[in-house]
Amino acid sequence: METFADRLIKAIEKKQNPSIVGLDPRLEQIPSFIKEEMIKKYGKTFEAAAESIIFFNKKIIDAVKDIVPAVKPQIAFYEKYLAPGIRAFKETVDYAKSKGLIVIEDGKRNDIGSTAQAYSEAHLGKVDLFGEKVSAFDVDCITVNPYLGIDGIAPFIADVKKHGKGIFVLVKTSNPSSGDFQDLETKGKKIYEVVADLVNKWNQDTIGNSGYGSVGAVVGATYPEEAVILRKLMPKSIFLVPGYGAQGGGAKDTIPCFNRDGYGAVINSSREIIFAYEKQKREADFDKAAKEAAVKMKDDLNNALKEAGIRAW
């Protein structure tokens, strides 16, 4: 079975693109013509919200499927619409996978051992359904929060190994207050460095043919200095890098997240890609606007990598 990291690296090579698209379908920003049609069919209901999201996401996926290696749906924006929202999430995952995209779920799940196992079975592994083992969300990878320590992470790592899946552990997040706890110092090390050392350790026996392992790290593009340190501490982990674009990180800020081989990082952008149509007032062409924005991001990142002397595709 191919590992998650190997599949992801292969997809990055194929698309010649380390950038991914965040599927955060904020209902307020979905084009009106889609919502009006769904309200006509289903009324102002959670079903109409779910159908709007599914329609929107499928068009976005069709638009970017040949450009990016992966998509990152943020489950908060689906959970908002209860059961219909979760159905929209699952349909989005299945559709993206059917189009050859890798799906990285942004869920930041975490709990104590036996409950972490329930989350892992739900999102990465197999669920016991009356004695039969069946897939539930079946995403390729999920983000997880490390605050509960190893026994909250271990069940996910078991499923990473068993099912060729991946996790990205929150190490240094992109938000302004990420330092409240992550930057605290303990015995001369920052907390994010302590987490990084453990991620590096957990990653070791998941390393595949690509040289990378499937226990990765979330490292915000908004903290390039910290990224320099973290890249050294976790040389064989892939970084999932939020914060590019709407959150203020530029292409240059993402460079420290890459290894000198040009791999080791996937850079996410959500709003600036999927809602690119807004600034351009191209509602009917929202998918084309997203495609153009995705191409622009790809070029922006590859130019920065070229300028940094790391890689020229």
Added chain:
Amino acid sequence: METFADRLIKAIEKKQNPSIVGLDPRLEQIPSFIKEEMIKKYGKTFEAAAESIIFFNKKIIDAVKDIVPAVKPQIAFYEKYLAPGIRAFKETVDYAKSKGLIVIEDGKRNDIGSTAQAYSEAHLGKVDLFGEKVSAFDVDCITVNPYLGIDGIAPFIADVKKHGKGIFVLVKTSNPSSGDFQDLETKGKKIYEVVADLVNKWNQDTIGNSGYGSVGAVVGATYPEEAVILRKLMPKSIFLVPGYGAQGGGAKDTIPCFNRDGYGAVINSSREIIFAYEKQKREADFDKAAKEAAVKMKDDLNNALKEAGIRAW
């Protein structure tokens, strides 16, 4: 509007009971006669899992509603069954509330600001549905993970104030490896103490008539020594205390979580209450077995509080 803390304290007074029941409906442990009936109706599907959970939970809620002030559904055990599972979660929440119980969702949600807001709207506040503000999960309270710092918590606190809701912030969790990060020392303080100081600060302007605020803390019964310190650092926060029962914490271990007024803590037990029927082989009477176990826990805790000279109901 009554605050969450005031409602919870009032419910504890009314039931003369600081213990709550965790609704973690592990499908494997739900009585066979329920599952067989649902399989007959729906086949071996997620719907059958959801219907089994709803049937089971309603019976448990009916059995314990006059004994405990609150229930704590753990959403991981519902999420496992995709959209039908979320429907089962929502029906459980609604049913428990209709029976006068307070609902504390164990979700451990966390994200950066704008996404934390989406989670908060979904679980505590109101969701924008095509321009109308509607409730989604509408639980009374949710557990949250602090690793991302204040801007991941602030949106929840805003909804706590606006909608009379509550949060419990993970401070010192009950699992064996909780010390991996929570116990690290920074400037002479443990990380859990740093989190506690912030919880105490965040709690200040949510304090109601009961003298308690609605920004509480998760403090495991498995760490009674740490609880002594944490009780002092967060005098006006309610503690949500997991780890009693199946996880190894005894009634005496929970005592440091209480204030001398006999309040300030709710003690959770899940498996030992809802699946009490298993050891006694009373499948048909599973709800009665749960009721007896809930009464036993109430007595156990109140006896320990009495022995400690804190309170005698």
